[in-house]
Amino acid sequence: MGRVRDLWWRKAKQPDGTMAKEKSTRYGKGKRYLAVWMDPSGDEVSRAFPRKIDAENHVALMEADRLRGSYVDPRAGKVSLREYAETRWLPQLVHVAESTRETYERHLRHRVYPAFGGREVGSVTRADAKSFVAKLNGDPGLSASTVHIAFATLRIVMQAAVDDEIITANPCSRVKLPRLGDRVIDPLPVEAVGDMADAITPRYRIAVFLGAGAGLRRGEALGLTIPRVAFAKRHLDIRMQAQKGKLVELKTKYSRRIVPVDDLVLEEIERHMKLYEPAPGDVLISNTWKTVAKPSAFNSAWSRAVKKVGLPEGTRFHDLRHFYASALIAAGVNPKAIQRRMGHASITETFDTYGHLFPDHEELGRGAIDLLLRSPG
Known part of the structure; x- marks a missing residue:
């Protein structure tokens, strides 16, 4: 059973053989009351408190947790x-x-x-x-x-x-966060895409077209392998991504996808293949050491190009992906097809990100009901 000890006073045997309380060597120093209890393994555990009521409450809490099977050793924290x-x-x-x-x-x-x-x-x-x-x-x-x-x-x-039974409760629960504003995507202008392709390090030019022309993420663009480019079928088979200079499989089934591409993208891929050797594993984009490009090196090249072109600081490679999605929306591509090409897990993600780009006005669809209900049976 748990107990509370007074560290400032102790019982001592008197000359006449009786027991009496007297000041201990710790009198007036540190916390006075020591809560003592048994952990689930049977070991004695203790913790000092300045007030007796706090020590008693702690012993009661530890005993209750042990009986409930929710005991966490305070020393672990x-x-x-x-x-x-x-x-x-x-x-x-x-x-x-x-x-x-x-x-x-x-x-x-x-x-x-x-x-x-x-x-x-x-x-x-x-x-x-x-x-x-x-x-x-x-x-x-x-x-x-x-x-x-x-x-x-x-x-x-x-x-x-x-x-991991380090602490009993998460202190971050029920903490309110600032409200997120509505997400509004402002796609890059067409001229900016062409300017970035011309301004970036030449061996990374193809990455711009893979982002803007196929909606690939940075890792997907840097990890695209030549055998996954189907020139005859005019599509890219996205299965891998580059991470820290290595190829790894995409984690989700939604990211693994077939992306149709236009002739311009295929022409740029062919052009790139004539100029640069692939990295090991037939990876399309290689660095100057003929290995898989690392994100840090690519990011540096991207930032220099952004500055050279005069785009806002903070313009990301991911903005090319937004350009691609906005182009599909403007062309009237079915939202479910856009979801698949973007590798989104759900249509909700697609609409949450790009919903404001879809046409939405009061005249849209007007006449459809008249056409159905007024037509002769």
Whole structure:
């Protein structure tokens, strides 16, 4: 059974043989009351408190948790958040895409660790989580979506700590986040696409056409292999992506897809093949060392081209994908076909991203009911 000890007083045997309380060597130093209880393995565990009522409540809580089977050793939460994330959480992320892992690592380094890296996992409170959101939201350089992702990273780490029985509850639960505004895609102008193709490092020119002409993501463009280009059928078979200079399979069945392409894209692919040797594995785009291009090197080349062309700072390769989708919408392509070509998991994702680009006015569809109901039977 649990108990509470007074660390400032002890019972001592008196000369007459009786027992009496007297001051201990710790009298007036540190926390006075020691909560003592048994963990599920039968070992004695303790924690000091300044007030007796707090020690008694803690013993009661530990005993109740042990009986319910929800006991978590308070000492486990003393590991720092950085140490827990680096040694336990990140190594367990074998189920996520490399790009997702990189996103987590980036937000840990730039936002979570500066706030909580040196803190014990068990010391982080809901008030701390709320303050973290408020601080991020007050940074004019961060968008609401960035705040959401950064906080989601912290929340996932803390939930993993709950699952690993490091802490009893997630302090990030029920924390309100800034409202996300309606997402409005403003596609790149046609001239900008051509200018980027001319301005970027020549061996990466083809990537611009794969983004703007086939809607490929950066990793998909850098990982496209020559055998997956069906010149006769005029399509690309998207199965792999490049990550950190290596080829890996696409994670979801929705990302693995057949994308029809126009002659211009095929002509650019043929042109590229005549100028540059493929990387090992017949990867279409290679770097100067004849290996698979790394995202960091490609991003540097992309940023230089953006600056040279005069596009807004922060223009991304992903904006070429938006250009492609907007072109399909303008051409009247069926939304389900657009979903498949973009590799979206659902039509909801397609409409949430590009819904504002679809034609929507009061005259659209007018006359369809008259045509059906007024026509002779």
